Amino acid sequence: MQLFNTLSAEERTALIEESGKQRLTLSFYAYAKISDPKEFRNSLFLAWNPLEVLGRIYVAHEGINAQLSLPADNFYTFKDHLDTIPFLNGIRLNVAVEHDDLSFLKLTIKVRDKIVADGLNDDTFNVMDGGTHLGANDFNKMLEDPNTIVVDMRNHYESEIGHFRGAITPDVDTFRESLPIIEDQLADHKDDKNLLMYCTGGIRCEKASAFFKHKGFKNVYQLEGGIIEYTRQVKAEGLESKFIGKNFVFDARLGERITEDIVSQCHQCGKPCDNHTNCANEGCHLLFIQCDECKTASDNCCSEACQDIFHMPKEEQIALRRGTMNGNMIFKKGKSDRLTYKKSGDENTDVALASAPKTKTVRPRIRKTLVGKGEHYFPKAQVGQFIIDNQELHVGDTVIISGPTTGEEQIVIEKMRVNGQDGTVAVKGDKVTFSLPFRIRLSDKLFKVIG
Template sequence: MQLWNKLSKEELVEKLKERGTKFVTVSFYQYASIPNPQVFRDHLFQMWDNLGVVGRTYVATEGINAQMGVPADKFEEFKKELYTISFLNNIRLNIAVNEEEAEFPFLKLKIKIRNKILADGLNDATFDVTNKGKHLKATEFNALIDDPNTILIDMRNHYETEVGHFKGAITPDVDTFRESLPIIESEILSGNEDKNIVMYCTGGIRCEKASAWYKHRGFKNVHQLEGGIIKYANDCTDNGIENKFIGKNFVFDERRGERITEDIISVCHQCGEAADTHTNCVNDACHLLFIQCESCKEKLQGCCSTDCQDVYNLPIEEQKELRKGLENSNQIFKKGRSDKLKFKDNNKKPVRVAEAIAISNKL
């Protein structure tokens, strides 16, 4: 049996349209010992491919990190099969807040073996990764972040926090989770050992590791939002709890964002008008992630610049020739940072606590 996808993006879209499948967008993670990731990976692929599941999953000896679209009519069967795996029995599944923002959350099933399920740059052997911060439910989270002795930290990257975050949160201007850990300690936590430290991220996995690391580094009152922004938003809606998040929650599927409130707190990176829709430059030699309003999208055909637009309008064969020898990687195509983006601050520095408090008081 073929345990990987070989279809093009166009073929995948057509295949999904023919099926007419409605998907439930789901994410989950679990730290657990997986002695043979390859065997486990192949087992998952066969199981999920049979159900028509699409999405992206990372498997490592330390556990699993998954974001996927499950056919709605197969969702109960998916859960039943997933729960037969001992360390995933009754695992919390984060269900997307807004399903309607993309026709298909993912186009194909990808399950990759990685050294770690989260690129954190930490040596797990040097500290107890199970000694995590206290998990907070939505009501507990709201109460604690209202305490003046609390520091609320967004553990996500700059392009995520730009379109949405919690009121009063400190949003370090970082490109990666790995980069954020030492910056947050030196710029935010140092000197505030007596305060309540509350962290949040998209679905919880980054806080799971960060809270254990900061406890190892000597910080005592460490807390994390259980299930991240996704679970929080759903819990607030389901239980009539005050929602303290503003704007959009950036997500790592074809939607690129799910609206939590109607507030638009960011601007189009090309014209400066209010906007919070992320797009990837359609030039295959670029794919820069940036914020683009509908007017600029139409004018520039979904490109990040006129240079990319010129390339995009060349015949496909000429485009391929221009791409030869280019290494298309995250090292070249930084998410949301480019001198081409007139209204994106590429030189912003991490916000210090005093500055963050002053800013949050104006919200």
């Protein structure tokens, strides 16, 4: 009985591309008493795996926190299953503003002590006694009240690219850090101000609002469904969006655009930009904001040191990072001194630095299958080398070379060498080289166009 993911990210990517199915990205959470989280976790895996659900789900005695994607065709079957679970029956599903078929590449359901790491002792207060929930319209009205203080319950790397105008944006790396900071900062306003808080999907505010009520704050409110649901209501009801910029999300998209306002800068050159990326040096993997020009010039790396490591042979890179655990440092280093134009906390601006395009080009779906990955690039000869991991490659095949820096480049193979000799067919295990008008990276994938 399979109770865990068995496919690699590359294999899953290929399957998603081949299927041609549109996938929906969504999230939900629920606080409830789960007597046996492990058994509950296993039952979810058995029910969701056949529905091609992919995502990151946390289960604990206190409830469930889920971010996932699934084929649009399976949405109602998935929802029907949720309705068979009493505390999930009729639950609101926060459907993403923007969808990406590759937002998640595996199904991971983990049993945790808590569904959100808040550092609180839940026995000391009533976690179910949260603040008053407000929809988008009422939230907007309360923002106009001079007696309102609005607080962003997210982390510095989230609020930097988008936030509500006038919000307090704590300069913190984790949710648990923000609670005592906010309590101390607003200690003199427990009785005379409306404490209005928000987060991505609402789950952090559920616990935070109960905590602040326990600490003596009299007028505590929270945004129902977080930024995701707020955006849906704003569009459905034709309301003004008081949120500006992008909403950071914890999947491969790393953000979904709410308004065309760009309120942050490239951490390397200072150009208006709100696109997060991870350093291509796997030993660093730093999360930071990088514009397209710096991405190209730096090979998707955060520094010259990482760029040098990125161009080392793969075996040397692995040896360098052996025994190193990044953990939350991936996010903490978002404020690293190597990033000249980083901003957070009180530095965040309500003024747009630039405007993003209001529309994006929708490319026709190309059916493709993963056949290999980048191994080396020979600059003088302008030749790329790949290792074939799957299926066959033939002279005359149309291929796509895809990577975080390369983007997607499509060419037809007119001539190639297989294991150092001229050849017309390459199979699994072969090393293939052919001419390319651009540089490839070790992170690039080789796809063959099918159909």
